[in-house]
Amino acid sequence: MKPIIDIHSHMLPRVDDGCKSEEEALAMLRLYEEQGVEAVVCTPHFGPCGITGADVDGAFKWLSAQPSSVKLYLGNEALVGSFEPEAAGTPGGPRKLAGTDFLLLEFDEWGAVHTDVDYFLNRMSYFSTYVRHIILAHPERYRDLQMNPWAYREITRM
Secondary structure, eight states: OOOEEEEEEOOSTTTSSSOSSHHHHHHHHHHHHHTTEEEEEEOOEESSSOOOHHHHHHHHHHHHTSOOSSEEEEOOEEETTSSOGGGTTSTTSOOOGGGSSEEEEEOOTTTTSOOSHHHHHHHHHHHHTTOSEEEESOGGGOHHHHHOTHHHHHHHTO
């Protein structure tokens, strides 16, 4: 069987909208083991949500210390507009996934950030000048992109 790796998980306890307790995080870790998941990248939100690097580091350290066959890595789900792209992967900026050149990028689909196709293409182009590889979080949420599938092809060419 090929290895299974989850690259977008909110399993760090009490950090964001994911696990609400250590018990819930442990239960999630056990489910990953039972399902044969080899590795998980913990990706707490990075943006205006009140989460500090110390909160994330503490929760990750605790979870990593738990006995498990699942390898844990750290990254962020970074909200467009909450940081400048050149800050990605630097101290105080959003973490790239598992220390790689990949950044998990999220657009706000609820209206705080424009989600029209031109805005997406402009932002993705701008970010791609600073970040080698971008993974778009939650592509299913962006109606304007769904209505214009050609835009996904444009994004993959960047």
